[in-house]
Amino acid sequence: MIRFEQVTKSFGAQPILNGVDLTFPKGKISVVIGRSGAGKSVILKHVMGFIKPDNGKIWIGGEDTSEWDQKTWRHNRKRFGMLFQDSALFDSMDVMENVAFPLREHTHKSEEEIQTLVMEKLKLVGLVNAEKKATTDLSGGMRKRVGLARAIALDPEVVLFDEPSSGLDPIVTHVIDQLILDTQAQTGCTYVVISHDMASAYRIADKITMLYEGKVVFDDTTQAAQNTDNPLVRQFVEGQLNGPFNIYY
Amino acid sequence: MKRSIFGVKAWVAASLEGLAQTIREQSYRQVPESVGRFSIHQVLTLGRAGFLCAAAVAALFRPPFRWRLFTKQLEFIGNKSLVVITLTGFAVGAILSLQLAHTLRNFGSENLVGGVVALIMARELGPLMAALMINGRVASAIAAEIGTMRVTEQIDALESMAVDPVQYLLSPRLVAGTLILPVMTMIFNMIGMIACWLVSIVLLQLDEGVFFAKIDDFVGIAEILKGLIKSSIFGFILAFIGCYKGFYTRGGAQGVGQATTQAVVIGSVVILLTDYFIGAFLL
Ligand SMILES: Nc1ncnc2c1ncn2[C@@H]1O[C@H](COP(=O)(O)OP(=O)(O)OP(=O)(O)O)[C@@H](O)[C@H]1O
Numbered sequence: 001m002i003r004f005e006q007v008t009k010s011f012g013a014q015p016i017l018n019g020v021d022l023t024f025p026k027g028k029i030s031v032v033i034g035r036s037g038a039g040k041s042v043i044l045k046h047v048m049g050f051i052k053p054d055n056g057k058i059w060i061g062g063e064d065t066s067e068w069d070q071k072t073w074r075h076n077r078k079r080f081g082m083l084f085q086d087s088a089l090f091d092s093m094d095v096m097e098n099v100a101f102p103l104r105e106h107t108h109k110s111e112e113e114i115q116t117l118v119m120e121k122l123k124l125v126g127l128v129n130a131e132k133k134a135t136t137d138l139s140g141g142m143r144k145r146v147g148l149a150r151a152i153a154l155d156p157e158v159v160l161f162d163e164p165s166s167g168l169d170p171i172v173t174h175v176i177d178q179l180i181l182d183t184q185a186q187t188g189c190t191y192v193v194i195s196h197d198m199a200s201a202y203r204i205a206d207k208i209t210m211l212y213e214g215k216v217v218f219d220d221t222t223q224a225a226q227n228t229d230n231p232l233v234r235q236f237v238e239g240q241l242n243g244p245f246n247i248y249y
Numbered sequence: 250m251k252r253s254i255f256g257v258k259a260w261v262a263a264s265l266e267g268l269a270q271t272i273r274e275q276s277y278r279q280v281p282e283s284v285g286r287f288s289i290h291q292v293l294t295l296g297r298a299g300f301l302c303a304a305a306v307a308a309l310f311r312p313p314f315r316w317r318l319f320t321k322q323l324e325f326i327g328n329k330s331l332v333v334i335t336l337t338g339f340a341v342g343a344i345l346s347l348q349l350a351h352t353l354r355n356f357g358s359e360n361l362v363g364g365v366v367a368l369i370m371a372r373e374l375g376p377l378m379a380a381l382m383i384n385g386r387v388a389s390a391i392a393a394e395i396g397t398m399r400v401t402e403q404i405d406a407l408e409s410m411a412v413d414p415v416q417y418l419l420s421p422r423l424v425a426g427t428l429i430l431p432v433m434t435m436i437f438n439m440i441g442m443i444a445c446w447l448v449s450i451v452l453l454q455l456d457e458g459v460f461f462a463k464i465d466d467f468v469g470i471a472e473i474l475k476g477l478i479k480s481s482i483f484g485f486i487l488a489f490i491g492c493y494k495g496f497y498t499r500g501g502a503q504g505v506g507q508a509t510t511q512a513v514v515i516g517s518v519v520i521l522l523t524d525y526f527i528g529a530f531l532l
């Protein structure tokens with residue numbers, strides 16, 4: 001389980017997180033929603049330890065991460081996988097090498113086993129016949145899927161997805177949603193998904209958290225989210241201009 | 250004439266007025282402050298660079314040992330610099346020999362050309378020129394590559410897969426730079442001496458026996474070694490400055506551009522300064 005306790009973070013004078021309390025329960029799919037710039041990616045980077053909170057604590061598996069040193073972080077990250085918002089593929093490697101990278105780093109598998117595993121993962125994300133392509137020759141959606149394959153290559157216990165389906169066509173979005181649901185059901189891992197797409201959020205989420213002006217304004221089950229009369233959530237879900245959202249901040 | 254005197258007067262008056270205003274507003278008080286802030290910034294930068302350097306060197310001594318990355322960097326820094334090293338080595342050797350021969354002829358000692366050129370190349374010009382040429386090519390490329398990885402979150406991606414980016418990216422480049430620069434310097438010197446031979450023997454028809462005897466006289470193994478040690482120091486410096494600038498790049502494509510230019514400029518300055526201090530105090 002991952003728990004944020006009164007986490008605050010500012011960049012310069014700009015406060016981004018302002019006392020965030022939330023939990024990502026073990027073995028569940030949590031979806032984080034919130035407008036662009038609300039600090040969703042910043043939350044994931046806190047979980048990975050790339051950004052340290054100004055105040056407050058982040059608990060991972062019952063441990064206080066403020067007491068972790070670099071080495072402990074690295075050790076724990078082996079159990080994590082992350083899909084970056086802009087994919088962050090290694091452009092010095094082709095598709096195959098990107099997905100194989102974590103396997104080569106952290107397992108002692110033979111080259112054949114690695115090849116088989118990579119092809120398996122690529123097939124899962126719906127990418128076949130692209131393994132020899134340079135990452136710079138891929139479309140945005142293809143990059144996303146390579147990133148996804150790389151993030152789940154080691155079958156990690158915790159996977160963080162930063163907008164896995166933005167920039168994908170509706171059919172592939174559906175494929176990815178199904179993939180997230182299936183792999184999660186198979187492995188029982190903890191998934192955290194950032195999404196703008198409410199239809200997809202409702203499909204996959206066990207739990208939905210909404211972030212607004214540095215605070216958590218909604219944090220409940222998917223069903224509760226569908227039935228809530230919280231005006232912020234309603235406005236976000238329905239994408240309306242009029243409502244409590246401060247559009248110009 | 251009159252007008253120009255009037256101009257000077259106006260200028261003096263304006264300067265005095267500016268000075269008076271500075272004193273009135275006490276804005277001179279900011280001078281020590283900004284000097285202080287500047288120095289603190291420099292000290293912090295040096296500290297950060299020192300830590301990064303120490304981390305990169307320390308990472309060499311713990312597994313995994315990344316041979317493949319190391320050989321790739323050897324190839325990139327060394328092999329790909331061969332053309333530029335050959336061309337400049339030849340040019341420097343030829344130009345130096347020609348100029349020296351003309352000067353030495355005034356003293357009737359043009360036979361010394363081979364020895365003098367060999368000495369200058371081994372001790373000074375070989376290490377320095379090779380380092381500066383490779384710095385232009387390599388420090389910028391390293392800064393651009395690592396800087397792009399930084400701004401496109403590829404370095405975070407390495408971290409997310411529990412890979413130490415310092416060990417993965419910096420250490421192999423530092424070792425490769427340190428080891429390959431002496432080799433490049435030797436090549437530079439060899440080509441330079443071939444050029445020297447062509448100019449002295451083929452072009453100016455000097456005595457070949459004396460030519461080689463003087464080289465033997467002037468340049469001992471110690472001189473060559475000193476030059477090679479120096480060049481490996483330069484190799485470390487240029488690789489590290491490229492890495493440092495790349496690793497702390499901020500601000501997208503523009504940031505990468507700045508890091509690239511700065512790496513080359515700072516690299517050249519630091520190499521020249523180091524060369525001076527090594528020459529003055531150590532070797
Ligand atoms: N390293 C950083 N330095 C300075 N500011 C940052 C940094 N990272 C994020 N920010 C700022 O934090 C705010 C939130 O950024 P974040 O990337 O988390 O948004 P987001 O919720 O993921 O938005 P989107 O849906 O558009 O991806 C932004 O205003 C951004 O400018």
Ligand SMILES: [Mg+2]
Pocket residue numbers: 040041042085162
């Ligand atoms: Mg984001």
